[in-house]
Amino acid sequence: MAQPTGQTISQTTDTSTADAETYADFNWDEVGFGMVPTDYMYVMKSSEGESFTQGNVTPFGNIEMSPYAGILNYGQGLIEGLKAYRKEDGRVLLFRPEQNAQRLKIGAERMCMPSPSVEQFVEAVKQTVRANKHWVPPQGKGSLYVRPLLIGSGPVLGLCPAPEYTFLMYVCPVGNYHKGPLNLVVEDKLHRATPGGTGDIKAITNYSPVCKALTEARAKGFSDVLFLDAVTKKYIEEVSTCNIFIVKDDVISTPAIVGTILPGITRKSIIEIALDFGYQVSLSETLVFVIRWKVCCRQFDKQELIKICQFDQVEERTIPVEDLLEADEVFCSGTVVVISPVGSITYQDKRVEYKTGAETVSQKLYVMLTGIQTGRVEDKRGWTVEVV
């Protein structure tokens, strides 16, 4: 039911709060994943030896920089990505923003940059989303994608960390990602990440090197590329911008975080949800997490702890590419793709197909995860943060 551009949202949702003031003048039935210039962005600067102190919400627009800026010459920068979701009652929720803040801090350390504190980061996200609140799509129509950047904005010539940094954040309404099952191709020549490199942080420089493999794959009709480990080319790592899971019988596996895989927040959340559903998740960090979580919630009894600690239940996993041939289901995870089923994977001219649609593990996880994110399912873990 396409509606003419410019129509207010009151006809497209059932919420009583929906009116021209609540929502921007935008055709919410047509929201995709393209650039939409929203009203405000956030800017905070730090100078040499100083941490970030005070940032501001400013009108969205171009930024000015010296041609010598560290980011332009040497790629000193990090990206982040998270979403704001509309609840049925019109209120707005963020999903685990402190996780993005922590990941940015770790990345900043690796890239020799100062970073905003977790509190500064979360506050900046709240302020930016609040200022652009009428750009958060109605429930069911999409979400507001938040893109923080931390960049070396000061001038350098000889290679060294930049003398000034800018923490920048803009937002963009995006549609629900439903392109149908993904058809992946395994890339065995080009690599996304190498041991000791920056594949485990959201370094800006990680992304354009992936474009060649991605463009070639798309030209052949594939949706995305699945990368192998750069050392042995035997184990699967992840897709260009999302993590991967495989399902075999009642075991869900995902490559362990070993330094060449981006520790996705969606990935982490899926593991926690899957464990609650009673699936075995083959991953060692899960073990640590479950114990910590149970302890901090004072929820464990001794019997339960012993059960969790049985290593044959929670096996550490590097996933050989051959395991793809045996899997029942495969799915990808990330803030943008949420949980997207994989319909097929092609490896050296061999194509394997997987179960998709209703009754799949990925569908069950998707309903639960998006339910929590949009406030339809009770958030027992304190993952959501309201923007008031």
Ligand SMILES: *Cc1c(COP(=O)(O)O)cnc(C)c1O
């Ligand atoms: C951002 C990203 C992910 C997913 O992380 P989320 O926190 O779940 O959005 C996975 N892989 C790569 C390479 C990424 O850049």
